[in-house]
Amino acid sequence: MIKPRVGISSCLMGEKVRYDGGHKLMQTVLAKVGGWVEWVPFCPEVAMGLGVPREPMHARHGVHGLELVGNQSGSVFSDFLSWNTQLNRVFDGYVFKSKSPSCGLDIPIQPAGSRSFGAFSSRIAGRETAVCEERDLDDSEALVSFFESVFLIAESRVWEARGRAVQDFAATVSLGLRIRGGEPHTIRDYGALRNFLAKPVQSDAVLTLKEALNLDFATDSLCEMRRYVHQLKMGPEFARFSAPVPFEF
Numbered sequence: 001m002i003k004p005r006v007g008i009s010s011c012l013m014g015e016k017v018r019y020d021g022g023h024k025l026m027q028t029v030l031a032k033v034g035g036w037v038e039w040v041p042f043c044p045e046v047a048m049g050l051g052v053p054r055e056p057m058h059a060r061h062g063v064h065g066l067e068l069v070g071n072q073s074g075s076v077f078s079d080f081l082s083w084n085t086q087l088n089r090v091f092d093g094y095v096f097k098s099k100s101p102s103c104g105l106d107i108p109i110q111p112a113g114s115r116s117f118g119a120f121s122s123r124i125a126g127r128e129t130a131v132c133e134e135r136d137l138d139d140s141e142a143l144v145s146f147f148e149s150v151f152l153i154a155e156s157r158v159w160e161a162r163g164r165a166v167q168d169f170a171a172t173v174s175l176g177l178r179i180r181g182g183e184p185h186t187i188r189d190y191g192a193l194r195n196f197l198a199k200p201v202q203s204d205a206v207l208t209l210k211e212a213l214n215l216d217f218a219t220d221s222l223c224e225m226r227r228y229v230h231q232l233k234m235g236p237e238f239a240r241f242s243a244p245v246p247f248e249f
């Protein structure tokens, strides 16, 4: 049974760690997804030793990359060693709080005009990890699609650990996910992927799969993929990954 590990900005879990002493509980999503995944909350600003409440900050380009700067004081916070605890973990997915200079995925960076990942999220976003902001999950189809990717990444990690042939498969799946993000190219027969995962690894199976995927990329496969995503709907399909666990917040 696979239970993906999903990092999350602590304030989205209801922890009162925001600069104003509040939280941004992501109640609807947590109620839906709940115990299907292992949530790993982390607040990078609290981890740095900044108090609650604290001075609001913004991000700017510094000599050694992004810095966090106090809006009023101009104090610079760039000691990110305390983030290593979280950064050293492997995540299948990560849900970030939008608009935060630390956690956001599309925030203004000074000098004014440029936009980028936040100081912390930029250290996660380049990995083989599905990432999104909490506001992306307001749309139910996007929510299902995101967690479907999370489960697939988790599944590929398990198989990756079993041998080189499966490493090839994991790379193929990752490629498929990336291509899927750039419509209209996508994986046509997602069910075939799952069937493949269920079988013992065969020496030429990965090559066959790659060929199948390459063929599929040339077709108008988006409708089939969408239909499959709709079928998931956080329903019985997820039962094969893990047993439901009561979730409290």
Ligand code: SF4
Pocket: 009, 010, 011, 012, 017, 018, 019, 042, 043, 044, 045, 046, 097, 100, 102, 103
């Ligand atoms: S730094 Fe991130 S986790 Fe902490 S309060 Fe801000 S958005 Fe939430």
